[in-house]
Amino acid sequence: MSSIKSVAVIGLGYVGLPLALLAARKKYHVFGIDIDPRKMEALHAQTSYIDDVTDEEIALSEVEFTADVSTVAQADAVIVCVPTPVDKNKQPDLSPVTGAITAIAPHIKKGTLVVIESTINPGVCDEVIIPLLEKVSGLQVGRDIYLAHCPERINPGDPQWNVSNINRVVGANSQPELDAAMELYSTLIDAEIKPMGSLKEAEAVKVVENSFRDINIAFVNELAMSFHKLGINIENVIDGAATKPFAFMAHRPGAGVGGHCIPVDPYYLIEYAHSYGFEHEFLRLARSINESMPQFTVDLLTEALNELATPLKGTKVTMLGLSYKPNVGDDRESPANVIRQYLEEAEVELSVYDPYISRGSTVSSLDRALDGAKAVVIATGHDEFKAMTPREFFEMGIAVVIDGRNIFRHQKDEFTKLGIVYMGIGI
Numbered sequence: 001m002s003s004i005k006s007v008a009v010i011g012l013g014y015v016g017l018p019l020a021l022l023a024a025r026k027k028y029h030v031f032g033i034d035i036d037p038r039k040m041e042a043l044h045a046q047t048s049y050i051d052d053v054t055d056e057e058i059a060l061s062e063v064e065f066t067a068d069v070s071t072v073a074q075a076d077a078v079i080v081c082v083p084t085p086v087d088k089n090k091q092p093d094l095s096p097v098t099g100a101i102t103a104i105a106p107h108i109k110k111g112t113l114v115v116i117e118s119t120i121n122p123g124v125c126d127e128v129i130i131p132l133l134e135k136v137s138g139l140q141v142g143r144d145i146y147l148a149h150c151p152e153r154i155n156p157g158d159p160q161w162n163v164s165n166i167n168r169v170v171g172a173n174s175q176p177e178l179d180a181a182m183e184l185y186s187t188l189i190d191a192e193i194k195p196m197g198s199l200k201e202a203e204a205v206k207v208v209e210n211s212f213r214d215i216n217i218a219f220v221n222e223l224a225m226s227f228h229k230l231g232i233n234i235e236n237v238i239d240g241a242a243t244k245p246f247a248f249m250a251h252r253p254g255a256g257v258g259g260h261c262i263p264v265d266p267y268y269l270i271e272y273a274h275s276y277g278f279e280h281e282f283l284r285l286a287r288s289i290n291e292s293m294p295q296f297t298v299d300l301l302t303e304a305l306n307e308l309a310t311p312l313k314g315t316k317v318t319m320l321g322l323s324y325k326p327n328v329g330d331d332r333e334s335p336a337n338v339i340r341q342y343l344e345e346a347e348v349e350l351s352v353y354d355p356y357i358s359r360g361s362t363v364s365s366l367d368r369a370l371d372g373a374k375a376v377v378i379a380t381g382h383d384e385f386k387a388m389t390p391r392e393f394f395e396m397g398i399a400v401v402i403d404g405r406n407i408f409r410h411q412k413d414e415f416t417k418l419g420i421v422y423m424g425i426g427i
């Protein structure tokens with residue numbers, strides 16, 4: 001394997017674009033490839049479409065942005081960063097990955113290192129990617145071309161952790177392939193690069209770390225629904241448990257689990273193990289608990305309006321937030337979309353506002369969103385919402401606040417004193 005001087009990054013989303021820019025800063029000759037014409041148009045206009053990437057970074061970068069996949073022929077390494085969503089039946093959808101492999105395979109040259117960063121379940125490299133790569137390229141993986149897996153770990157909106165400083169794992173099926181990938185990533189990432197024993201081990205790391213998060217969130221969500229009936233404040237209890245300096249990791253209850261990773265990755269492992277005859281009952285149960293939280297949130301609204309002898313139907317309700325996490329504009333798998341669907345089915349008079357997602361909002365400001373509303377459902381904990389006070393809700397005539405992210409957990413009594421029916425998730 002010749003030393004790597006040029007890198008092609010396929011897929012310029014929240015994973016691939018920061019990676020391409022990083023590789024260019026590390027003085028690799030970088031081709032940034034994406035088939036989406038809108039991305040190409042934005043990049044050539046030096047305009048960022050990723051929250052964590054500035055226009056200036058694009059303008060200053062040496063990356064050659066192109067939609068022409070054949071440019072991979074000029075690259076010593078090709079890194080695949082395309083999405084791996086699940087379909088509506090929660091089945092893993094590998095078509096973006098197989099599409100990318102099919103597109104690059106006819107053009108990659110002998111000696112190329114191919115790295116998959118997309119999140120894939122154990123077995124996809126061995127059972128899907130290698131056969132496809134060899135069939136379409138006519139080259140033999142492990143001999144003519146090398147394959148490694150380095151699962152992405154981007155955390156959108158995180159001010160501390162970014163593509164350059166997050167520890168990574170790298171897996172391959174032979175020492176020369178592992179060495180080549182370790183050499184590449186050790187020049188890109190200023191953090192620990194841990195070699196894994198195989199492609200499968202590296203694939204398993206990502207789905208395990210994100211399933212770990214999903215089951216821990218499900219744990220506190222189940223406690224929240226239990227404690228709602230028991231009259232115990234789950235957030236205070238978690239604060240108490242978190243004083244234990246070891247063997248406890250605080251997670252927080254909420255209106256549900258969204259995003260591109262956490263609600264998706266467990267299904268990769270669930271489905272793969274199922275195909276080999278093992279049922280991940282625990283992972284499935286955690287998924288079903290987390291997927292029940294939007295309904296629990298709407299049930300709280302019904303319960304609160306009942307206290308005012310007010311039906312859901314016809315009531316002016318404002319949902320604040322569409323994004324799956326605070327202070328970013330990303331509603332993929334967002335629980336807010338499920339809450340919205342339930343509220344529309346209940347025929348409430350619905351306003352929706354998310355400062356980061358105008359396309360899904362029905363109004364363009366917080367004031368307009370709250371104007372005339374009787375009830376508010378907080379689905380995302382954006383800072384703009386947190387900045388409000390109970391008195392402001394009162395002065396706007398709001399009678400019910402359902403706090404799906406417990407952002408006002410410390411002002412619960414203040415709401416009550418103002419005569420507002422306030423309910424959070426387990427508090």
Ligand code: SAJ
Pocket residue numbers: 152153154155156209210213217250251252253254255256257258259260261262324325
């Ligand atoms: N959530 C809870 N309770 C929690 C934590 C999260 O309900 O205690 C919800 C959030 O509201 C959100 C969803 O879960 O809807 C996912 O939240 P997240 O903080 O995990 O956000 P992500 O999807 O951006 O997760 C990323 C992941 N990074 C990668 O997969 C590469 C995840 O592995 C990280 O653990 C996470 O960032 C992080 O630590 O912030």
